[in-house]
Structure formats: C-alpha cells, structure tokens
Amino acid sequence: MGHGHGHGHGGHAELEIDPLPRTLLLAALAVVGVVSLVGAVLLWPSGSAADELQGSVGFAAEGSSFPEGVVEEVQTPCPVQPASEGPGGSPTRGEDCGNLVVTVDEGVDEGREVVVPVAPQVSQAGLEPGDRVELLRAPAPEGGEASITFFGIERSASLWWAAGLFVLVVLMVARFRGLMALVGLGFAGLVVGYFLLPALLAGEPAVPVALVASTVIMFVVIYTTHGVSMRTSAALGGTLAGVLLTALLAWWAVGSARLTGVSDDGSTVLSSYADRLDLQSLLMAAVVIAGLGILNDVTITQASAVWELRAASASLTRAQLFASGMRIGRDHIASTIYTIVFAYTGTALTLLLAVSLYDRSIWGLLETEELASEIVRSLAGSIGLVLAVPATTAVAVLTVPAPRERVGYETASDPA
Template structure:
C-alpha cells in the first residue's frame, strides 16, 4: 500500500530542546505544520522532528517546506517528517535547462524534448510496469530500447536518411552491447545485487525479479543513451562531408568520417569514466578509509558492477563509430557516384 504523503509548511516551532545521550547531542523540535496538498489540504498538525547535532540534518525554521508522511494504520492518523521539499529548486533548474536548449537549438530543441518525453513514456509506462509484473527484464529492456530508438530518435532528428542510418547502426551496436554484457556478467559472476537498491528490490513484496537480468537490461538502456549521440553525430558528419564535396568516394568519406569519430571516441570514453567515478566518490572514500587493498576493492561486486557497466557502454560507443561511418559512407558515397555518372 502506498504511504500517503503531503507537502506542508512550517508555521510555528512550539518547542526546541537539546539533550545529551552518551556524549551524542540530539536536538528535538515540535513543529506546527499546515498541509498544502492532498485531500487534507489546509489541515494544521503537530509533528515531532529530531536529529543528531553535527550531522547533515539542520533545524527547521518557520516558512520551511517539508514532505510529511501519514500513518493510516493507527486508529488516529499520525504525521511525521519524511523529507525536505526540494522540487521548487528542481523546477527552476529544469526551466533554465529548457530555455537554454530552445534558445540555442530552436525548433530542434523542441523536437529533442519531444523525443525525451517519448523516452520517459516508454520507460515508465511500458518497461517498468512489465518488469514489476515479472516479465523478463532483458527482453523488456531490449524491446523498450528499440521502441525508444524507433520513435524518440525520429521525433528528435526528423525522418531522413541520416536518421535511418543512425537507427540501423544503433540496432546493430545494441546487439553487440547485449552479447558483451551477458558474457562478462557471467564471467565475472555478478549476481545483480551489488547495489543496495537492487538488494532490497528482492524484498519489495512484488513478483520475484531477475536482478541479474535487470543488470544486463540496465546496461542495454544505458548504452542506448551513448549510442544516440555517437550514431547521429557520425551520420551527420559524413553527410556534411558529402555535401561539402560530392566527389568524395565511399572510401574517402569513411576515412574522413572516422577521423572525426576517433576524436569523439577519445572525449566520450573519458567522459564516461569521469561520470561513473564521480558517482562512486562516496563509495571510493569509504573503501579508502577502511584501507582495503586496491585489488580487493576492485574485486567487490559493488565496484565491479559499475566497472563492467562502464566498459560495456564504452565498447558499444567505440563499435558504433566505424559501423555508423560505414553505413553513412556507403549511402552518401553511392549518391555521389550516381551524380557523377556522365549522361548517356
């Protein structure tokens, strides 16, 4: 059963005390809140709030927005602080992101957001519900990725030959990512429960989910995000080379397109490594504090899972460059050959 949650505003702090327990200081506040959302909007409630002094939590102040949970199991509903309300700041930075994108990319930026909306629709209304129902996560992830590539890609980039080339290349490269992923998940004996959220998913009260398959499915979906960038860029690069000089042969188009692609590979591989490392900073600090040997740390499933995920994505990225460049050079080079054929 979903726990009822509401947005609320602190309107009064009726008490604020500090106590010491075995050398640890705790601060306790009694807050008067007014509910700002849901069926009980406008209701005023008293809620206790307690935290350890010196930790990340801070004391509440009048005017703060919070999320309160409502326990409906007890005879009388009991409210408690669930979290600080942060979505207003999220909407602000999201609006900034949308404005900058649309101003710089104009109509293409609007189409990009339409493609992004389709991506989220496929994930949240097809992939996630099917997995919760117990469907094979690998199959659902692969089918979902194909749907995203087929719909979002064409909405964002238009119905043209470059997008056709990118789509074909993405399909082939996703198959490569799938094969590499499944081989190395089994070779490294990853169980799929290397992260805390995957572990607790097994006890979520739903049909048993294949967490190893979920790990492979996550690799496929993650690779798709990288491939979209690489495939469309490479197809566009070769197309522009052809338009700049229609006399270039297929071999010349392929070679010149690959030069740009190599630069793309170098920058994106570094980007991937930094992105995964940055996300794992707290974990790396934890391992350092406990002074485990580097090879033992690397061998742990929680680290190795992220390393394999990064490497599968990087291999897919690298493979996409020559594959997309080949198809683009073959198509645009053929066009040049037809155009340069002398009339009979």
C-alpha cells in the same frame, strides 16, 4: 521515401542517393521496426501481474500519514558529547538543539506546533523559517498519542523550477529542434513508465524487454529530433547496431564476472518482493538503457560527418570516405569515453568514498559486487559505444552515392 534523393536537414548536404542502398537500408530498418513492435506486443505485461507488485510494499506502518508543515525555527545541531554521558552509554541530545520547530498545516494535527529531532546534516542544509517539510505521523498505540517525526524536506517547488528552467533554456537555444528533442524525451518516458518497468516487474525477460524498448525509443527519438532523412536513417542503423553490440557485451561481461545484480538497497527490496525478476538479467538491461543517449549523439555525428564529406568531395572512394569519417569518429570517441567514465564516477562518488574507508586493498575493493557492477556497466557501455562508430560510419558510407565527378550540394529540407 520513394524517390532517389536524400536532402540536407537544417543546412546539411543534399545528395543524390542511389535506389539500391536506399532500398536496402530502409528495408532493414522496416524489418527491425516490425520485429520490435511484435516484440512489444508479445512482451507487453498483463495488467494484473504488474499491478499486484506496484504499491505492494508498505512504506510505513499501517495507518501512517505524511502531513506537511512549515518550519518555525531551526535549532543549531547539538554538540557531540561522549557516549558515556548519555543514558545507556549513548550520546545525549539537548532539548534546545538539533531540532526543528514545525507547525503542522495538514490533517488532523493542523495548526499544532511540534518539535522534531533531525540529523545534523538536515539542520545544516540551509533550512530556514518558512520552508516546508514533510512529517511522518505514526498511528497512536492503544491508549497513547500519535507520534510525529521528521521525514524529509519538501522540494517539489525547486524541482519544478529546475525543470522549467531546463525546458526554457532548451527552447531558447535549440528552438524547434529543442522542442522536438523534448517531445522525444517525453515519448521515451512513456515507454519506460508504461512498458519497460511494468514488463520487468511482471517477470518478462529483462534483456529482450530492454532491446525492444530501446529500439522503439530510438526510432521515435532520432526521427523526431533530427528529421526523417536518409542521413538520420543511417544514424539509426548505426544506433541499433550499437544497442545490439552493447547488449551482447553486457551479457558476456555480467556472466563472466558472475555478478548477481544485488548491489544496493533497491536490488535487495526487488529480490525480496519481486521474485519473478532476474536481477542478473536486470543488470544487463540497465547497461543497454544507460547507453542510449550518448550512443545516439555519436551516431548522429558520424552520419552527418560522412554526409558532409561526400558532399564536399565527390571523388573519394568509399574506402577513403570511411577512413576520413573514422578520423572524425576517433576524436569523438576520445571525448565521449571521458564523458561516460566521469558520469559513472559522479553517480558512484559516495560509494567510492565509503568503500575507501575499509582496510582492504584497492584491487580487493574493486572486486566487490558494488564496484564491480559499476565497472562492468561502464566498460560494456563504452565498448558498445566505440564499436557503434565504425558501424555507423560503414552504414553511412554504403548509403551515400558512389564516387562520381560531381555531387549536388544544396541546403534544403531533408525528407527521406
């Protein structure tokens, strides 16, 4: 990165970058990178602290197992009967309806045919003879026989096919760039699995952990996917600014709304078993992590826009260049806001439908912990995203060459 050129990556413009802005930007990124690595070392969870919690909550009764079986018959759901007709005033279930006939093909019951009752939605989910299901075998009480019940549908094959199709489409359409994106995604998964989650379980402060993890991920993902260049360095600078702004907004919004972070079954389990974890801080960290992908998309687009504008017009002043870049950014902001809101709406659709059944006003429901958490998550992430656009534009404008009569324009590789 020592010479004075920033070159176009994948057909982007080549610009003569002045030494001073190059040095300042790279020095700032280097400082942030070192600080994030030091933070990772300081916040790295001790193995014993995380291991004590991981796997510590019993999923089923001691001695239970989860053998798989093959569906032999899917019975039609039982018709709804009045509660009074059932013993004890509850609806009755027929012996030849609402069940799965399954042959166990694992464990001590291998080869045994069992009839297990299932909920109507399971019968109607498209199950057919030959499909595989997972069963729950509870240990036998003293003097009794072990019971076998339905646990879930075995879906690993479908998930692997979907993952394989995803990788294939990415590689076919995006080619080498897509491959690098997958490499970056894999690295992000390692950071989440080996640092973020264990550190949070170990009781390390959630927001600093999220900031360190986000910074490390963005350094690797942006440079891996988009190449090492001054253009991507400018985008990285804007991304890191957006991450910090999002964290500050999440801290203010969660604290101002007095959110507890306990809004679903998962948070209830954490509050019971992971007492070192601050769930309010965890909600703030979730806001930061949730916005990484879309934030990266916006900042890369803005940096590229400024690069191309400068290459196309060397005479624009920095103020004019910033104004032009922001006109592009506003269009991107408008479409991206819809993306964020619809994404959160989709994930919370079941919750929205459920709470709409209650006899309370919509405003009263919006103030509940469940919906307020989603609203704060969406708004804080959106504000951080919007502010990242002018931040990235400013970094890129200050990095590209000053106005001059002619700026070189070529297409070439883009080492910084």
